[in-house]
Amino acid sequence: MSKKIKLFVLFLVIVVIIAAVGVYALKQAQEATNYTIVGFDYQRAYNDCDYLTSIGPRLAGTDNEYQGAMYIKNQFQEAGLSNVHLESFSALLYEVNSASVSLVPYGPLGNLPSRFEDPIQYAHTIDFVAQGYSGSYIWSDFNDDLEIVDVGDGKDDLLFEEAQGKAAIVSQDENAASNTELFFRAEDCGVAALILHNTRFTEKLGYIPISKSTGLPDDESSYPDIPFFMVSNDVGNELKESINSNYKLRVDFDVTVEERDLWVVVGDVLGSEKPNEYVMLGAHHDTVYNGPGAIDNTVGTVTVIELARQLAKYEPKRTIRLVTWGGEEEGLFGSIMYVEKHRDDILKNCKMYLNFDMNNVDLERGNSLPLSVSDNKSIDHMENIAGQLLNKYKELKKYNIQIEYNDLKSGGSDQLIFARNDIKAAACWGSGSWEYHTYLDNIDHVNAESISVGGRIFGSYALYLAEK
Numbered sequence: 001m002s003k004k005i006k007l008f009v010l011f012l013v014i015v016v017i018i019a020a021v022g023v024y025a026l027k028q029a030q031e032a033t034n035y036t037i038v039g040f041d042y043q044r045a046y047n048d049c050d051y052l053t054s055i056g057p058r059l060a061g062t063d064n065e066y067q068g069a070m071y072i073k074n075q076f077q078e079a080g081l082s083n084v085h086l087e088s089f090s091a092l093l094y095e096v097n098s099a100s101v102s103l104v105p106y107g108p109l110g111n112l113p114s115r116f117e118d119p120i121q122y123a124h125t126i127d128f129v130a131q132g133y134s135g136s137y138i139w140s141d142f143n144d145d146l147e148i149v150d151v152g153d154g155k156d157d158l159l160f161e162e163a164q165g166k167a168a169i170v171s172q173d174e175n176a177a178s179n180t181e182l183f184f185r186a187e188d189c190g191v192a193a194l195i196l197h198n199t200r201f202t203e204k205l206g207y208i209p210i211s212k213s214t215g216l217p218d219d220e221s222s223y224p225d226i227p228f229f230m231v232s233n234d235v236g237n238e239l240k241e242s243i244n245s246n247y248k249l250r251v252d253f254d255v256t257v258e259e260r261d262l263w264v265v266v267g268d269v270l271g272s273e274k275p276n277e278y279v280m281l282g283a284h285h286d287t288v289y290n291g292p293g294a295i296d297n298t299v300g301t302v303t304v305i306e307l308a309r310q311l312a313k314y315e316p317k318r319t320i321r322l323v324t325w326g327g328e329e330e331g332l333f334g335s336i337m338y339v340e341k342h343r344d345d346i347l348k349n350c351k352m353y354l355n356f357d358m359n360n361v362d363l364e365r366g367n368s369l370p371l372s373v374s375d376n377k378s379i380d381h382m383e384n385i386a387g388q389l390l391n392k393y394k395e396l397k398k399y400n401i402q403i404e405y406n407d408l409k410s411g412g413s414d415q416l417i418f419a420r421n422d423i424k425a426a427a428c429w430g431s432g433s434w435e436y437h438t439y440l441d442n443i444d445h446v447n448a449e450s451i452s453v454g455g456r457i458f459g460s461y462a463l464y465l466a467e468k
């Protein structure tokens with residue numbers, strides 16, 4: 001070897017050694033970081049959950065949502081947060097005032113309801129539920145009863161056209177078009193009522209109906225005034241079997257669609273040195289209309305409330321801002337409008353946003369607790385925090401905490417709008433909630449211990465970020 005090559009090899013060896021020592025030192029330093037693991041009184045969080053679900057569904061823009069928001073505000077105040085307030089945002093929202101669906105037997109000529117057989121009455125929320133922004137249909141007499149037309153998966157325009165002035169039933173399978181697409185196609189074809197036949201979600205619960213939202217396309221200013229609802233698999237089969245027999249569908253829907261206020265609740269653990277800079281922890285407090293939304297998302301809401309109480313005990317350098325959002329279910333309205341209103345400040349001062357949505361683990365159905373994080377440094381810290389937490393509280397080892405990278409710029413929930421503005425974000429999800437968006441999403445399925453796990457990891461990391 002020439003002297004030059006020897007020197008070069010020596011140089012390389014030195015570089016590698018320095019790099020290895022550097023990586024080792026960094027790892028050591030990280031492992032040595034002593035995080036403050038925040039507490040979490042999950043019995044108290046369960047009590048909050050019990051109260052909030054007792055209000056009933058908290059659909060954005062309804063009195064129930066406001067009542068829920070006031071409860072959260074009061075808890076923030078009692079926890080000793082600063083700057084506690086509600087912010088209101090106006091958005092196009094809906095409320096289902098009443099809804100009934102029945103299958104009416106007709107006489108042999110098919111022109112008059114049978115005098116000998118009673119209509120089959122379906123149960124609202126159990127057998128059928130309205131979809132977001134359903135229109136109204138005020139039934140006055142049997143002339144308003146509708147023939148049913150099976151339009152398959154809803155993709156064939158010709159079939160849809162046959163349903164003009166009638167009730168179209170669409171199979172909700174894996175390839176089904178979105179609610180938005182179907183709703184506006186139905187309007188284009190002059191369909192009188194739009195029915196989704198649930199053949200897809202969720203086998204274990206017998207395919208009960210789910211309430212999903214509907215978007216307003218950019219080129220539209222209002223939703224079709226057509227009743228739009230999903231029926232259970234059984235009811236859908238019954239409706240399809242009734243086609244070509246002497247039956248008609250009787251629908252009576254009273255839905256308000258209008259601009260209303262929704263609410264965002266805000267409170268601060270005020271920073272002692274850099275109060276203008278902040279880390280945010282949040283969850284949506286609104287629910288669908290057809291159930292109390294215990295898992296979606298009362299558990300996230302009570303996680304934020306309990307973290308407010310725990311974090312209020314500290315005096316971090318930076319502010320920790322706790323927030324709950326309304327209008328998530330209709331399309332992230334609360335977080336989108338809040339970020340729009342406070343954009344300059346958020347871009348300048350918000351260090352990270354951490355979100356809780358359905359962060360409950362149903363241990364009878366699995367043990368995974370996924371956390372999605374949009375930057376690798378935060379993943380390392382959270383892994384260390386999770387390690388410390390499980391070391392100290394061995395009973396939590398039954399949860400399989402999965403901390404994974406995700407840019408969070410797509411998918412659901414309120415971290416999305418922060419991630420899209422290039423704010424670091426994280427989302428804590430749970431697992432095993434088959435009751436999602438159904439009338440069965442009630443407190444029976446809440447495992448309060450499980451919500452403490454993600455709560456303590458995110459809460460402790462928020463405190464770390466606010467301190468460092």
Ligand SMILES: [Zn+2]
Pocket residue numbers: 284296297328357358413
């Ligand atoms: Zn949710």
